Amino acid sequence: QVQLVESGGGLVQPGGSLRLSCAASGSIFSLNTMGWYRQTPGKQRELVATITSGGSTNYADSVKGRFTISRDNAKNTVYLQMNSLKPEDTAVYYCQDQFLGYWGQGTQVTVSS
DSSP: EEEEEEEEEEEEEEOOOOEEEEEESOOOGGSSSSEEEOTTSSSSEEEEEEEEOOEEEEEOTTTTTTTEEEEGGTTEEEEEEEESSSGGGGGEEEETTTTTTTOOOEEEEEOOO
16 A cells, blocks of 8 residues: 655744655655645645656746755655745645655645744
8 A cells, every 4th residue: 555654844934944755655666756746725736846766857936946856765755845935835735656646644834934
């Protein structure tokens, strides 16, 4: 059974940084494209960043230059380093195994002074 567990969310001031982690089990993690998404109340879940098995990355325009997605296949973990955080980055962040379609439970990120 595939399981994705996110961690690393929390409360941070504008301009601060957080690193999210998503630990995967039950899949051949190294072969699958992984993605980070976010969702705020009343809005659709939106794509933040993706990373392929080979390490190619893609970002939403709203986070380019501020967020970095990476992966450690030996640890079956994908990361999202978030710098220069803004209040509009506040959301629940989810990771997804894009090949299998599984989601994690989400981790809350709140950017506020």
